[in-house]
Amino acid sequence: MLRIDDLSAWYGEARVLRGVSLDIAAGEVVTLCGRNGAGKTTLLRCVMGLHTGQQGLVELDGRPLTGQPAHRRARAGLGWVPDDRGCYATLTVTETLTLPPVVGPDPWPLERVYEAFPHLHARRNAPSTTLSGGEQQMLALARVLRMGARLLLCDEPTEGLSPLLVAQVGDILRQAKQHGVAVLLVEQNLHFATTVADRHHLLAEGRVVESLENSEVAAREQDLLAYLGI
Amino acid sequence: MRTKALSAVLCSTALLASACGGGGPQGASGAGGLSDGKVVFGVLNDQSGAYSQLSGKNSVSAVELAIEDYKTKYGDKAVVKEFGVESVDHQNKPDVANAKAAELYDRKAVDVILDVPTSSAALKVADVAKEKKKLYFNISAATTDLTGKACNKYTFHYAYDTYMLANGTGRNTTEQGKKNWYIVYPDYAFGQDMEKSFSAAVTDAGGTIVSRDAAPFPNTSGDFSTYLLKAPTLTPKPDVLGTMQAGAELVALVKQYNEFKLRDKGVGLAVGLMFLTDIHSLTPAALAGTTYTDAWYWNYDLVNREFADRFKKVTGARPTFAHAANYSAALQYLEAVQSAGTDGSDAVVAQLEGKTVSDVFLRNGKIRAEDHRVVHDAYLAQVKQPSEVTEDWDYVKILLTIPAEKAFRAPSPDCKLS
Amino acid sequence: MVNFLQHTFNGLVGGAFLALLALGLAVIFGMLRVVNFAHGAIYMLGAFGAYVLLTEVGLDFWWALLLMPLLLALFGIAVERLLVARLARLDPLYNFLLTFGLTLILQDAVKSRYGVQSSPYDAPALLSGTVDLGAFDFPAYRVFVLVVALAVCGAVWWLLTRTRIGMVVRAATERPELSTALGIDVGRWVTPVFGFGIGLAGLAGVLAAPIRAVNPLMGADLIIVVFAVVVIGGLGSIFGSVAAGFAIGLVQAWVQALGEHWALLSQVLVFLVMAGVLLWRPAGLFGREEAPA
Numbered sequence: 016m017l018r019i020d021d022l023s024a025w026y027g028e029a030r031v032l033r034g035v036s037l038d039i040a041a042g043e044v045v046t047l048c049g050r051n052g053a054g055k056t057t058l059l060r061c062v063m064g065l066h067t068g069q070q071g072l073v074e075l076d077g078r079p080l081t082g083q084p085a086h087r088r089a090r091a092g093l094g095w096v097p098d099d100r101g102c103y104a105t106l107t108v109t110e111t112l113t114l115p116p117v118v119g120p121d122p123w124p125l126e127r128v129y130e131a132f133p134h135l136h137a138r139r140n141a142p143s144t145t146l147s148g149g150e151q152q153m154l155a156l157a158r159v160l161r162m163g164a165r166l167l168l169c170d171e172p173t174e175g176l177s178p179l180l181v182a183q184v185g186d187i188l189r190q191a192k193q194h195g196v197a198v199l200l201v202e203q204n205l206h207f208a209t210t211v212a213d214r215h216h217l218l219a220e221g222r223v224v225e226s227l228e229n230s231e232v233a234a235r236e237q238d239l240l241a242y243l244g245i
Numbered sequence: 246m247r248t249k250a251l252s253a254v255l256c257s258t259a260l261l262a263s264a265c266g267g268g269g270p271q272g273a274s275g276a277g278g279l280s281d282g283k284v285v286f287g288v289l290n291d292q293s294g295a296y297s298q299l300s301g302k303n304s305v306s307a308v309e310l311a312i313e314d315y316k317t318k319y320g321d322k323a324v325v326k327e328f329g330v331e332s333v334d335h336q337n338k339p340d341v342a343n344a345k346a347a348e349l350y351d352r353k354a355v356d357v358i359l360d361v362p363t364s365s366a367a368l369k370v371a372d373v374a375k376e377k378k379k380l381y382f383n384i385s386a387a388t389t390d391l392t393g394k395a396c397n398k399y400t401f402h403y404a405y406d407t408y409m410l411a412n413g414t415g416r417n418t419t420e421q422g423k424k425n426w427y428i429v430y431p432d433y434a435f436g437q438d439m440e441k442s443f444s445a446a447v448t449d450a451g452g453t454i455v456s457r458d459a460a461p462f463p464n465t466s467g468d469f470s471t472y473l474l475k476a477p478t479l480t481p482k483p484d485v486l487g488t489m490q491a492g493a494e495l496v497a498l499v500k501q502y503n504e505f506k507l508r509d510k511g512v513g514l515a516v517g518l519m520f521l522t523d524i525h526s527l528t529p530a531a532l533a534g535t536t537y538t539d540a541w542y543w544n545y546d547l548v549n550r551e552f553a554d555r556f557k558k559v560t561g562a563r564p565t566f567a568h569a570a571n572y573s574a575a576l577q578y579l580e581a582v583q584s585a586g587t588d589g590s591d592a593v594v595a596q597l598e599g600k601t602v603s604d605v606f607l608r609n610g611k612i613r614a615e616d617h618r619v620v621h622d623a624y625l626a627q628v629k630q631p632s633e634v635t636e637d638w639d640y641v642k643i644l645l646t647i648p649a650e651k652a653f654r655a656p657s658p659d660c661k662l663s
Numbered sequence: 664m665v666n667f668l669q670h671t672f673n674g675l676v677g678g679a680f681l682a683l684l685a686l687g688l689a690v691i692f693g694m695l696r697v698v699n700f701a702h703g704a705i706y707m708l709g710a711f712g713a714y715v716l717l718t719e720v721g722l723d724f725w726w727a728l729l730l731m732p733l734l735l736a737l738f739g740i741a742v743e744r745l746l747v748a749r750l751a752r753l754d755p756l757y758n759f760l761l762t763f764g765l766t767l768i769l770q771d772a773v774k775s776r777y778g779v780q781s782s783p784y785d786a787p788a789l790l791s792g793t794v795d796l797g798a799f800d801f802p803a804y805r806v807f808v809l810v811v812a813l814a815v816c817g818a819v820w821w822l823l824t825r826t827r828i829g830m831v832v833r834a835a836t837e838r839p840e841l842s843t844a845l846g847i848d849v850g851r852w853v854t855p856v857f858g859f860g861i862g863l864a865g866l867a868g869v870l871a872a873p874i875r876a877v878n879p880l881m882g883a884d885l886i887i888v889v890f891a892v893v894v895i896g897g898l899g900s901i902f903g904s905v906a907a908g909f910a911i912g913l914v915q916a917w918v919q920a921l922g923e924h925w926a927l928l929s930q931v932l933v934f935l936v937m938a939g940v941l942l943w944r945p946a947g948l949f950g951r952e953e954a955p956a
């Protein structure tokens with residue numbers, strides 16, 4: 016579904032991605048691990064079309080996205096779950112949920128979203144920035160589900176969440192996966208990653224230095240944790 | 246090419262010491278003849294801003310008419326054969342006026358500077374004239390300081406001043422029975438000066454200042470409604486609202502005066518300073534019945550009218566009093582040079598001081614030796630009802646001629662010439 | 664007491680002009696991050712346009728009230744497409760300078776055609792009387808100005824808070840990049856919003872024509888006060904700019920009514936308030952700190 020080939024990116028003169036290649040098929044969850052500053056967020060921004068200094072190929076369903084602005088890519092099925100959770104002070108929870116257009120064949124209706132996330136329903140008329148960190152994360156995920164996005168770009172969705180909420184995020188991602196949704200997941204929490212992902216890529220200094228099947232992780236756990244600096 | 250450039254350099258160096266080739270300056274000054282063979286007028290005024298219509302470029306045309314008349318009058322006997330007119334925009338800024346005046350005298354060989362609206366700019370130019378010992382006729386600034394503490398041997402104040410305006414309008418309106426005044430003035434030097442002069446004139450004539458308000462200046466909102474709301478609520482209720490606003494602020498205030506229907510509520514309107522161009526902007530209907538003091542009016546008599554016709558042929562507009570006064574000042578300067586036989590400043594001043602004159606602008610005119618105030622008849626004017634206006638630009642009728650000796654203040658002890 | 668009520672009402676009318684201008688400035692700033700210096704010149708064009716429509720086309724005040732905001736909105740759209748958009752990627756300072764230059768061009772163009780003298784313009788006959796407001800009479804035209812301004816501000820408020828267009832504009836204003844990533848074509852809204860803000864300034868200009876001096880410089884001083892109002896309300900805050908506009912109008916009227924020596928204060932007051940607000944709440948009364956990019 017998504018193919019990235021030889022992707023490089025720059026901030027001014029500084030090169031932060033050096034020829035990254037990876038593929039994701041429909042219904043597949045792929046994680047991207049790496050230390051802070053490895054270039055994970057930049058990679059997601061490149062796929063979304065938010066980063067200007069990039070070179071290389073990004074293809075969705077076999078069609079290159081090169082030159083397409085972010086809003087077109089969203090309409091093509093990309094669901095953006097940013098690391099800051101993307102809430103608005105001037106939009107209520109309901110407005111934040113219904114802001115994006117419906118883009119996929121299998122969107123969640125609003126009622127279903129509120130059934131699944133009763134906390135959001137309780138705060139539906141509050142500005143979305145007034146939610147707690149956990150609620151904001153749920154909102155960001157619920158929003159792309161409501162869009163019916165086919166490929167989720169999730170940037171550290173579990174960061175700072177309680178174990179209970181982390182488990183809930185896992186449930187959501189697995190549910191999405193069952194419906195054929197693909198996920199590119201940036202994740203530092205290796206343990207969590209193994210509960211949802213099919214494959215893992217380790218990113219260091221802008222390069223994919225290692226790619227593993229989920230089954231291979233257990234054996235290499237200590238190495239990987241050392242790589243992540245934990 | 247090279248030799249030419251070289252000779253130009255040599256020539257300009259040599260200029261410092263003596264004449265260089267034909268057509269150079271004769272180096273005559275003092276006893277007889279003209280400095281650099283001609284008389285150059287410098288018209289320094291506002292050519293782009295708020296005062297550019299009431300004097301501006303058309304003042305240059307007025308000066309050119311004076312030159313024409315001088316030539317016709319003296320023909321072969323004319324002492325001045327060559328003339329120049331330099332015209333410069335001072336943007337109503339004192340520092341610009343200061344720099345431009347020095348440049349006119351020093352580099353453009355200007356013998357006399359004319360016009361200079363905006364009091365702060367006018368006072369700066371008086372300092373320059375004094376320092377350079379060159380003549381300066383101020384026409385369109387209103388401050389009495391030009392003939393008070395800032396007076397000097399080379400500066401003459403020609404057309405009007407705040408005393409003349411206040412005395413003409415304040416005294417006469419009060420004497421006509423409108424005794425209670427509410428004065429609104431812009432909070433800067435001109436407005437404060439006008440307010441003082443008006444209050445003095447009104448009280449002197451037996452009237453009362455019920456209240457006075459300083460309005461912000463510049464009034465960024467262009468709104469005066471606070472004062473207009475207040476006027477009818479004062480006790481005793483004022484008979485007249487005296488406004489010292491000028492230009493666009495006057496226009497806004499009068500519009501709002503009409504909007505609040507103050508005339509219907511028994512509060513009349515008197516205006517401190519108004520030009521023909523202001524009435525044209527507001528339309529006579531907006532101002533009908535308003536009184537003010539005018540230094541000159543184009544349709545006052547046939548002499549004025551004839552000048553106004555000539556002026557219109559050149560400029561397409563009717564002259565304001567400032568235009569007529571620029572004409573007159575240029576003419577009287579040339580007359581003085583003619584009598585003196587030279588354009589040396591001291592000799593010309595000697596000719597002018599104490600002279601009694603009459604021309605199209607100066608009626609019963611006299612150039613006072615004590616303070617260089619040029620006194621002349623002034624006029625209490627009233628804006629016509631729209632039905633009375635039969636000709637374009639003929640917007641006012643003259644109610645009263647204020648004789649020259651009463652129109653202006655007595656020489657101020659603050660003024661020490663020389 | 665009656666006097667106080669009169670001055671209060673009058674202050675609201677003065678505030679109405681500030682509110683309309685500040686509102687336009689705020690929506691433009693919110694969407695484009697451009698401080699539109701030309702706002703004052705557009706206000707002037709609104710008033711001058713009314714004058715020209717009357718004297719050269721023969722269309723009265725009511726036509727001007729309808730046509731000038733539309734024509735100026737179209738003008739704003741052209742300016743945005745042809746000029747502002749080209750500088751959008753650069754430092755916002757470039758667009759500020761562009762609109763500053765535009766102001767000078769517009770002012771001088773009008774000046775060279777019509778001169779600096781104020782041009783005459785009267786209130787429509789229907790509104791030239793006074794209305795009885797119970798405690799006091801007031802010029803009908805001023806009441807009309809207040810009603811129009813409140814209606815327009817109310818309509819904008821409704822549009823922004825109660826419609827999908829408003830929601831999209833709010834989202835695009837608050838977080839343009841996030842909103843594009845969520846499938847909103849933010850660029851599509853930039854041009855109409857700019858035109859709309861310009862149209863509001865034009866409306867304020869038409870409303871001002873019958874009661875203020877119509878001349879090329881009429882907006883030049885006013886715009887500085889409006890900037891202060893927008894800063895007080897919170898840059899880009901729609902509600903804040905309107906509230907601050909009316910509040911400043913009120914306070915100015917009260918202070919001026921105090922008497923002779925309050926004139927200076929009434930003029931600098933808005934800047935004093937601005938300084939105070941900035942010290943106390945740097946983002947303005949209703950503003951938010953910029954979200955991190």
Ligand SMILES: Nc1ncnc2c1ncn2[C@@H]1O[C@H](COP(=O)(O)OP(=O)(O)O)[C@@H](O)[C@H]1O
Pocket residue numbers: 026031049050051052053054055056057058
């Ligand atoms: N806006 C920016 N300007 C310049 N450099 C940046 C910017 N954002 C990130 N970087 C740099 O790019 C590199 C990759 O950053 P990022 O993609 O955010 O890493 P990660 O998400 O893996 O922590 C880092 O070295 C970071 O310092």
Ligand SMILES: [Mg+2]
Pocket residue numbers: 055056057098
């Ligand atoms: Mg990151």
